[in-house]
Amino acid sequence: MQPFTTHTGNVAPLDRANVDTDQIIPKQFLKRIERTGFGQFLFFDWRFLPDGSADPAFELNQPIRQGASILLARRNFGCGSSREHAPWALDDYGFRAVIAPTFADIFFNNCFQNGMLPVKLDEADVDELFRRAAAAEAAGHPYRLTVDLRACEVRDDAGFTRSFAVDPFRRHCLLEGLDNIGLSLKHVDAIAAWEDAHGLGPLQGGAPPQGGAIG
Amino acid sequence: MAPPATGGYIAGSGARFPAHGGRRSTPKPSVIPAMPAPRTLLDKIWDDHLVCSPDGEQPLIYIDRHLVHEVTSAQAFEGLRVAGRRVRRPEATFATPDHNIPTTDRRLPIADPISKQQIDTLRSNCREFDVRLFDLGDADQGIVHVIGPELGITQPGMTIVCGDSHTATHGALGALAFGIGTSEVEHVLATQTLRQSKPKSFEVRVEGELHPGVTAKDLVLYLIGRLTTEGGTGYVIEYTGPCIRRLGMEERMTVCNMSIEAGARAGMIAPDQITFDYLRGRDLVPKDFDRAVAQWATLPSDPGARYDRSETFSGGDVVPQVTWGTNPAQVVGVDATVPDPASMADPSDRSSASRALEYMGLESGTPIAAIPIDRVFIGSCTNSRIEDLRAAASVVRGHTVSSRVRAMVVPGSGRVKRQAEAEGLDRVFTAAGFEWREAGCSMCLGMNPDTLAPGERCASTSNRNFEGRQGKGGRTHLVSPAMAAAAAVAGHFTDIRQWHYH
Numbered sequence: 001m002q003p004f005t006t007h008t009g010n011v012a013p014l015d016r017a018n019v020d021t022d023q024i025i026p027k028q029f030l031k032r033i034e035r036t037g038f039g040q041f042l043f044f045d046w047r048f049l050p051d052g053s054a055d056p057a058f059e060l061n062q063p064i065r066q067g068a069s070i071l072l073a074r075r076n077f078g079c080g081s082s083r084e085h086a087p088w089a090l091d092d093y094g095f096r097a098v099i100a101p102t103f104a105d106i107f108f109n110n111c112f113q114n115g116m117l118p119v120k121l122d123e124a125d126v127d128e129l130f131r132r133a134a135a136a137e138a139a140g141h142p143y144r145l146t147v148d149l150r151a152c153e154v155r156d157d158a159g160f161t162r163s164f165a166v167d168p169f170r171r172h173c174l175l176e177g178l179d180n181i182g183l184s185l186k187h188v189d190a191i192a193a194w195e196d197a198h199g200l201g202p203l204q205g206g207a208p209p210q211g212g213a214i215g
Numbered sequence: 216m217a218p219p220a221t222g223g224y225i226a227g228s229g230a231r232f233p234a235h236g237g238r239r240s241t242p243k244p245s246v247i248p249a250m251p252a253p254r255t256l257l258d259k260i261w262d263d264h265l266v267c268s269p270d271g272e273q274p275l276i277y278i279d280r281h282l283v284h285e286v287t288s289a290q291a292f293e294g295l296r297v298a299g300r301r302v303r304r305p306e307a308t309f310a311t312p313d314h315n316i317p318t319t320d321r322r323l324p325i326a327d328p329i330s331k332q333q334i335d336t337l338r339s340n341c342r343e344f345d346v347r348l349f350d351l352g353d354a355d356q357g358i359v360h361v362i363g364p365e366l367g368i369t370q371p372g373m374t375i376v377c378g379d380s381h382t383a384t385h386g387a388l389g390a391l392a393f394g395i396g397t398s399e400v401e402h403v404l405a406t407q408t409l410r411q412s413k414p415k416s417f418e419v420r421v422e423g424e425l426h427p428g429v430t431a432k433d434l435v436l437y438l439i440g441r442l443t444t445e446g447g448t449g450y451v452i453e454y455t456g457p458c459i460r461r462l463g464m465e466e467r468m469t470v471c472n473m474s475i476e477a478g479a480r481a482g483m484i485a486p487d488q489i490t491f492d493y494l495r496g497r498d499l500v501p502k503d504f505d506r507a508v509a510q511w512a513t514l515p516s517d518p519g520a521r522y523d524r525s526e527t528f529s530g531g532d533v534v535p536q537v538t539w540g541t542n543p544a545q546v547v548g549v550d551a552t553v554p555d556p557a558s559m560a561d562p563s564d565r566s567s568a569s570r571a572l573e574y575m576g577l578e579s580g581t582p583i584a585a586i587p588i589d590r591v592f593i594g595s596c597t598n599s600r601i602e603d604l605r606a607a608a609s610v611v612r613g614h615t616v617s618s619r620v621r622a623m624v625v626p627g628s629g630r631v632k633r634q635a636e637a638e639g640l641d642r643v644f645t646a647a648g649f650e651w652r653e654a655g656c657s658m659c660l661g662m663n664p665d666t667l668a669p670g671e672r673c674a675s676t677s678n679r680n681f682e683g684r685q686g687k688g689g690r691t692h693l694v695s696p697a698m699a700a701a702a703a704v705a706g707h708f709t710d711i712r713q714w715h716y717h
């Protein structure tokens with residue numbers, strides 16, 4: 001997994017609440033069996049008009065937001081389906097961090113599995129970031145933020161600094177880019193002991209019956 | 216008294232191993248206090264499945280059952296392959312294709328080559344990793360959350376995961392069941408465990424009873440409307456109270472299924488006689504069923520057990536519900552009107568509502584019953600079980616689908632379909648003008664050819680009314696099976712409490 005330590009980049013404000021994973025990556029793009037290449041489909045139904053051209057009204061299509069790598073959104077971001085294609089698509093498009101007041105649980109988990117950092121800030125702080133982004137863009141330049149996982153801090157170069165909370169274990173895994181499965185397999189003895197204590201017996205090597213009605 | 220052992224059985228290759236063998240009762244080698252603190256259903260399942268909680272790490276919990284479908288598993292199996300890992304407990308893993316399959320004639324080849332590749336990939340992964348697959352031609356194929364309980368794969372006291380957010384459904388039988396992402400699917404395949412911090416508990420207590428014509432679907436939509444789409448975030452909901460106890464097993468599944476729409480990863484209902492009666496005789500339940508029941512009966516929350524949060528509602532307050540917006544919490548009674556965003560206090564609610572009304576093509580103040588519809592979809596893991604189809608058929612019997620409506624019924628599984636056909640329900644539907652399909656997710660998410668055209672308005676028994684969920688530009692209103700059936704006949708929403716049954 002790619003590590004996340006500290007990242008400075010342009011902010012794309014998406015002033016919407018309850019952005020669900022069906023919007024982040026619509027179902028017609030879930031048929032692929034790879035983990036990569038989903039960025040082109042990110043927010044597809046919002047991003048593109050029926051004729052396939054970019055919708056100039058959509059937030060991410062604003063020229064000033066091209067190349068943005070930090071997404072700023074409202075509460076309950078990533079609700080709905082568990083599809084990990086959502087963080088895959090955000091990552092593939094170029095986002096490294098998402099800032100919102102609250103996130104849906106499964107999406108929040110899925111980000112950490114992909115070296116992407118979801119940052120929860122207070123609603124008032126998110127409001128302030130939306131204001132600062134709007135002011136910067138009105139002045140003709142993109143709004144830049146630094147998301148620092150070492151210091152657990154979000155800051156700009158104009159005096160905004162807020163710390164955020166993150167689970168220490170997840171922070172550690174993200175900072176180091178650790179393979180979660182490899183880490184868990186270090187506890188294989190505890191897993192085997194649990195199985196033994198629950199009467200599961202040794203691992204079965206053989207194949208269970210395939211297909212057909214269950215006997 | 217020792218803390219009760221919980222259920223949890225592994226069935227595979229026809230062999231069933233009792234989870235505890237009666238040898239031990241608590242996962243920690245601690246001294247058992249004389250008066251153990253009262254525990255919730257969640258506490259009991261959690262304590263029993265805690266594998267280890269190493270310093271500085273999230274705990275590892277054991278997973279009893281892993282359900283797998285074609286859309287969220289290919290990358291996980293590929294990850295195993297690349298790392299040279301195997302599936303730790305193939306006999307605890309069950310797969311079926313459901314999301315991306317046609318619901319028309321199954322003898323025909325799958326037209327979409329990319330869909331076909333995804334299903335073929337599931338097949339070859341199951342072969343390679345020894346995972347039991349209920350394939351398209353299998354009599355027991357169906358929506359993963361319908362076949363789990365139906366086959367007895369789902370049992371009280373178990374931990375169950377699936378790369379699908381509606382895994383919450385299985386909590387209706389007293390299991391801790393929740394959706395996970397594809398990386399976690401790979402983790403569970405490789406280790407049979409999950410990294411998980413203990414969620415908080417939320418008791419949603421429902422007093423009283425539902426009025427005639429008001430269903431479990433109406434109840435859960437009502438609750439989501441009150442709790443909001445994120446009210447349950449970070450929690451596992453346990454539904455309690457007399458109104459919940461009165462619900463049948465399939466109604467309980469409808470309620471737990473939609474817990475995720477209130478933000479809760481899991482919803483659960485303590486097992487009781489209704490649960491045990493439902494499970495008895497199912498294919499994969501423990502052979503010594505009575506002993507299993509004795510264990511399961513110890514699962515319900517102890518008197519005095521503390522929840523992190525509790526709220527109480529009254530079943531008698533619920534009327535038939537219809538969603539008007541683009542999330543399931545944007546819901547009102549069928550006797551109400553489309554709300555006015557200007558009347559909403561919260562600015563974020565207001566802007567969501569305005570955006571939703573624009574997308575839905577609705578005006579504030581329009582009576583819900585005056586909204587005409589074009590399509591009806593009866594199906595999905597929320598409402599495609601036999602009791603749902605019976606309820607819809609009883610509404611339809613002797614009536615004809617409105618000439619402006621195209622309506623379809625998609626049973627949740629091959630078994631549900633055969634049962635419905637044995638009862639003649641298929642003929643009731645087709646005689647009225649409904650299409651009768653093969654089992655699958657179908658127009659719940661429209662990954663297969665079953666989709667809404669832009670602007671089409673649908674009364675749907677599914678669980679998500681997100682923009683474009685049933686097809687780009689499609690407009691979804693979530694309702695109960697009876698309400699959907701009545702809307703098909705009337706051509707617009709109508710209050711099922713005034714329905715003329717033949």
Ligand code: SF4
Binds near residue numbers: 597
């Ligand atoms: S029926 Fe719908 S909600 Fe249920 S598993 Fe299938 S796609 Fe998901």
